[in-house]
Amino acid sequence: MQTFTATRISIIAERLIQDGVVRIMEEAGATGYSFFEGGGKGGHGFHPTHRPSIVEDFAIVKIEAIVSSRAVAEQIAEQVAAAYFGDQSAVMYLHEVEVLRPEKF
Amino acid sequence: MQTFTATRISIIAERLIQDGVVRIMEEAGATGYSFFEGGGKGGHGFHPTHRPSIVEDFAIVKIEAIVSSRAVAEQIAEQVAAAYFGDQSAVMYLHEVEVLRPEKF
Amino acid sequence: MQTFTATRISIIAERLIQDGVVRIMEEAGATGYSFFEGGGKGGHGFHPTHRPSIVEDFAIVKIEAIVSSRAVAEQIAEQVAAAYFGDQSAVMYLHEVEVLRPEKF
Numbered sequence: 001m002q003t004f005t006a007t008r009i010s011i012i013a014e015r016l017i018q019d020g021v022v023r024i025m026e027e028a029g030a031t032g033y034s035f036f037e038g039g040g041k042g043g044h045g046f047h048p049t050h051r052p053s054i055v056e057d058f059a060i061v062k063i064e065a066i067v068s069s070r071a072v073a074e075q076i077a078e079q080v081a082a083a084y085f086g087d088q089s090a091v092m093y094l095h096e097v098e099v100l101r102p103e104k105f
Numbered sequence: 106m107q108t109f110t111a112t113r114i115s116i117i118a119e120r121l122i123q124d125g126v127v128r129i130m131e132e133a134g135a136t137g138y139s140f141f142e143g144g145g146k147g148g149h150g151f152h153p154t155h156r157p158s159i160v161e162d163f164a165i166v167k168i169e170a171i172v173s174s175r176a177v178a179e180q181i182a183e184q185v186a187a188a189y190f191g192d193q194s195a196v197m198y199l200h201e202v203e204v205l206r207p208e209k210f
Numbered sequence: 211m212q213t214f215t216a217t218r219i220s221i222i223a224e225r226l227i228q229d230g231v232v233r234i235m236e237e238a239g240a241t242g243y244s245f246f247e248g249g250g251k252g253g254h255g256f257h258p259t260h261r262p263s264i265v266e267d268f269a270i271v272k273i274e275a276i277v278s279s280r281a282v283a284e285q286i287a288e289q290v291a292a293a294y295f296g297d298q299s300a301v302m303y304l305h306e307v308e309v310l311r312p313e314k315f
């Protein structure tokens with residue numbers, strides 16, 4: 001089976017930034033994205049400086065995209081960081097994956 | 106800590122193909138799977154040719170399995186591609202992970 | 211773009227162990243975590259020995275954390291394995307990811 005390397009970029013953040021992250025992804029050239037709602041807590045990006053002694057879980061969303069171009073992945077990462085890392089409201093990670101159809105991403 | 110390499114295979118697609126994907130995974134020898142409902146949009150596999158100027162998010166599901174055998178991972182990938190890539194209804198990626206109990210997968 | 215290597219650890223398990231897993235993550239030094247509810251089936255950790263011929267999907271949760279220290283990742287993995295692998299109620303995998311701010315994890 002022949003596979004091709006692509007980059008998966010995932011952002012876990014409060015839901016209010018979802019539209020902004022998606023816009024960055026689309027403008028950078030991602031052909032699509034998906035998102036999954038969940039919860040999270042702690043210094044994982046969610047209000048760590050205002051953390052009370054007992055913290056409620058925050059409603060979060062994981063937004064992810066797969067792009068075949070490393071340059072596109074980096075553009076997304078840099079723009080998300082510039083737009084949303086100041087208020088500590090996002091966790092982001094990248095890793096390589098294998099895909100079968102590179103022209104799709 | 107001793108770890109072993111396994112392959113994680115993830116398929117993000119419209120929910121209507123979930124049962125078919127799961128059947129392929131089980132017949133290939135995956136010992137289990139998990140799935141997570143979410144949303145998605147764009148050419149990420151979802152009706153790109155009929156995309157209107159304003160697109161609603163589609164309800165999607167991510168189905169994933171971890172298998173210790175690369176051959177099993179490739180069988181799943183090839184069969185999912187053969188069954189569901191024709192209508193652009195699936196995104197699929199694979200990557201290596203570390204697990205503690207290879208006999209479990 | 212400069213990135214740093216971190217470890218993503220994911221546990222997919224029945225929801226009843228979520229609080230215990232989170233406690234292990236926090237005590238090991240993870241600065242945060244996130245979780246996503248879903249479903250799963252089969253020997254993927256869910257009651258394989260009592261599997262009837264037709265199995266209902268189980269409600270599960272994926273709990274994940276990103277840590278910059280490999281030692282912290284291993285401590286989490288070993289403690290989750292010690293606490294929850296005996297009853298086959300958890301699937302766990304680790305893999306490396308790239309992050310932009312290592313001091314955050």
